[in-house]
Amino acid sequence: KAGVTQTPRYLIKTRGQQVTLSCSPISGHRSVSWYQQTPGQGLQFLFEYFSETQRNKGNFPGRFSGRQFSNSRSEMNVSTLELGDSALYLCASSLGAGGSYNEQFFGPGTRLTVL
Amino acid sequence: GESVGLHLPTLSVQEGDNSIINCAYSNSASDYFIWYKQESGKGPQFIIDIRSNMDKRQGQRVTVLLNKTVKHLSLQIAATQPGDSAVYFCAEKMEYSGAGSYQLTFGKGTKLSVIP
Numbered sequence: 473k474a475g476v477t478q479t480p481r482y483l484i485k486t487r488g489q490q491v492t493l494s495c496s497p498i499s500g501h502r503s504v505s506w507y508q509q510t511p512g513q514g515l516q517f518l519f520e521y522f523s524e525t526q527r528n529k530g531n532f533p534g535r536f537s538g539r540q541f542s543n544s545r546s547e548m549n550v551s552t553l554e555l556g557d558s559a560l561y562l563c564a565s566s567l568g569a570g571g572s573y574n575e576q577f578f579g580p581g582t583r584l585t586v587l
Numbered sequence: 588g589e590s591v592g593l594h595l596p597t598l599s600v601q602e603g604d605n606s607i608i609n610c611a612y613s614n615s616a617s618d619y620f621i622w623y624k625q626e627s628g629k630g631p632q633f634i635i636d637i638r639s640n641m642d643k644r645q646g647q648r649v650t651v652l653l654n655k656t657v658k659h660l661s662l663q664i665a666a667t668q669p670g671d672s673a674v675y676f677c678a679e680k681m682e683y684s685g686a687g688s689y690q691l692t693f694g695k696g697t698k699l700s701v702i703p
Contacts, residue, residue: 514693514694515631516693517693564631576633578632579630580629581630
């Protein structure tokens, strides 16, 4: 069974640009959660999508948005990039919603560098 | 692999010894506490969790202890092996009534290095 895949794995952008990251969950999983990981702040929860609806949201500005498609694949978008957005962006999938962390599987992440 | 943290506390233990990793949490209303393991270049992996109404929970080679009085959580790894080398971090989850909403907050992590 294929794991969670994220594309691209590495990305370099400049301030002011926008970026879209993609996450394909494990087959059959309907929930996708996004996280940001930085050396300074550690791991922070961005949002969770389930059945194409945003179910939960962390404390991030509106520049961070996401969506989920009918096949459960999810995209995350960051507009007007800032230097502080440089981070490892992780997505995780699970069967159910509500942060089922004990059955949640993470992808390898997308490393975003903002110059 | 990628580094997940440049300024993490580090714990070095000899192979075969027991490891104890500590975490202080902030919200006394949290419902669950969770430990994750993150190896270099990989995403986090769930290890074990504990409900807020419990003091101790054991898994395979791991034990989590919860001290609500001082808001402290610890992860004990028995007979530490080289494959246990990773960053370990805790998380606290507070569930809100209705609609499955919740708040999930993560600690910064501790890097465990196992000396063969």
